[in-house]
Amino acid sequence: MNRTTQSLIAVVVALGAVTGFAAFGGPEGTDDAGAKSAARLPVERTSLLCPVPSSSDLAETSYTAFTPKADGAEAKGKAELLPVSKALTDAAKEKDKKAKPFLTQKAPGEPVAGEASGAESPALIGTADGGLAPGWTVQQTTTYAAGSGRGMHGINCTAPDTDFWFPGASTAKDRSDYVHLTNPDDSAAVVDVELFGPDGEVTSAVGDSIQVQPHSSVPVLLSTLADKKVTNLTMHVTARSGRVAAAVQSSDEKLGGDWLPASADPADSLVLPGIPKDATSVRLVAYAPGADDADLKVQLASPTGTITPAGHESLQVRSGMTAAVDLGDVTKGEAGSLVLSPTDRSVPVVAALRVTRGKGSKQETAFIPATPAVGARATVADNRAKGSTLSLVAPEKTAKVKVTASAGTGGGSPATKTYTVKGGTTLAIADPPKPAGLKGAYALTVEPVSGGPVYGTRMLSAPEEGLPMFTIQPLPDDRGTVEVPKAERDLAVLQK
Numbered sequence: 001m002n003r004t005t006q007s008l009i010a011v012v013v014a015l016g017a018v019t020g021f022a023a024f025g026g027p028e029g030t031d032d033a034g035a036k037s038a039a040r041l042p043v044e045r046t047s048l049l050c051p052v053p054s055s056s057d058l059a060e061t062s063y064t065a066f067t068p069k070a071d072g073a074e075a076k077g078k079a080e081l082l083p084v085s086k087a088l089t090d091a092a093k094e095k096d097k098k099a100k101p102f103l104t105q106k107a108p109g110e111p112v113a114g115e116a117s118g119a120e121s122p123a124l125i126g127t128a129d130g131g132l133a134p135g136w137t138v139q140q141t142t143t144y145a146a147g148s149g150r151g152m153h154g155i156n157c158t159a160p161d162t163d164f165w166f167p168g169a170s171t172a173k174d175r176s177d178y179v180h181l182t183n184p185d186d187s188a189a190v191v192d193v194e195l196f197g198p199d200g201e202v203t204s205a206v207g208d209s210i211q212v213q214p215h216s217s218v219p220v221l222l223s224t225l226a227d228k229k230v231t232n233l234t235m236h237v238t239a240r241s242g243r244v245a246a247a248v249q250s251s252d253e254k255l256g257g258d259w260l261p262a263s264a265d266p267a268d269s270l271v272l273p274g275i276p277k278d279a280t281s282v283r284l285v286a287y288a289p290g291a292d293d294a295d296l297k298v299q300l301a302s303p304t305g306t307i308t309p310a311g312h313e314s315l316q317v318r319s320g321m322t323a324a325v326d327l328g329d330v331t332k333g334e335a336g337s338l339v340l341s342p343t344d345r346s347v348p349v350v351a352a353l354r355v356t357r358g359k360g361s362k363q364e365t366a367f368i369p370a371t372p373a374v375g376a377r378a379t380v381a382d383n384r385a386k387g388s389t390l391s392l393v394a395p396e397k398t399a400k401v402k403v404t405a406s407a408g409t410g411g412g413s414p415a416t417k418t419y420t421v422k423g424g425t426t427l428a429i430a431d432p433p434k435p436a437g438l439k440g441a442y443a444l445t446v447e448p449v450s451g452g453p454v455y456g457t458r459m460l461s462a463p464e465e466g467l468p469m470f471t472i473q474p475l476p477d478d479r480g481t482v483e484v485p486k487a488e489r490d491l492a493v494l495q496k
Contacts, residue, residue: 042134083123108132152364190209199321265350275336281328301338301426383444389430459471
């Protein structure tokens, strides 16, 4: 019996190394004895899902895929994006040679790009294995010349999961918010969508048991899920069975739009990094999913230190109800990051910011959700020769960070630069490293070297005829490695 148990343990460890089915561990030095004996190994398979970019004939969409080079990763691998309807099982791919990838990446350290136009662009399912799996990143960027939501809409294609929070959604008259649900698997997923306003839940029965068929994507207009029009909402997406990727595309008739990424998991302290220095309006939306009310201290990490915004020292969030507050031009001409922490007892919350730039008829918006720390490494693709701003905040202790620019999609040599982010401040890098001889788009990889935790975002800006088109992407840890427990005993002796 003892031999059987130890053999099963060995099988589980082996499966963890092969499939990436293992716990993503914390930093070294943890008190957990098991974590001390764990080895960090590169993941060997990654899945990403990209939603349908647009229903407009005027839309132009670009995709940029990149994997940073990783120590210990396999030398060979494959990464490809397929239209969702053609993302077949491995066995079916051998029979269906017509299922050609939309985009294929062949080597780490070498970004690739593709383009699509009009309203026919499908959702995409991406898989990467071997040396292309650790940290694989795909950026989807769409520009609209006119119409509702005109401007720039950008999103990092995301991994499938079963639980998502979206503070900052809306069913207001001028807004058209769609949640895109994409199922990568061979069986149907069943999804529940709940909407919470300032007075509690407003979900209609339509939000229950939404069916997402295998290898398909379903856009759902939020106003069809709500009993009434609500300006500030928090949406909760849960999969009863299966798993999906979820993202919200927001379009406003007057203020443009962007993708609203999911917030970080509920926590008592949150960081919302990278408010642009020229933001003309900032709205904070928060929600407390538990049974207790939350009383949050609101602070702004500026370039010179942490301050409390006048008139917005705290925010009370009642349990089960969405709270929203307009912070105005809170950054006062300087880049900043919002830091939320409990004033008294800890209560988990989710939060996001809606950021507006420009004035009058030339306004454009983007969203900044509460973001996990960079961790070991984070990457953002689709940076260009002009228009990329990297924002890094160290809310606790001073941190040193290495930023690496990859080669371009059309050529160029990588470049690296190290920055120091002082504790309690935001560092906005308006001219991040660029590859020498840059041609095309490139990726930026952020790696903390020392000090406290770092949080970050990248703003991509492409002004056109006075309209400040822009989009903001968070920089969470790329989960390029997993912790695999080391065997405490040499199991080979069991065979004797």
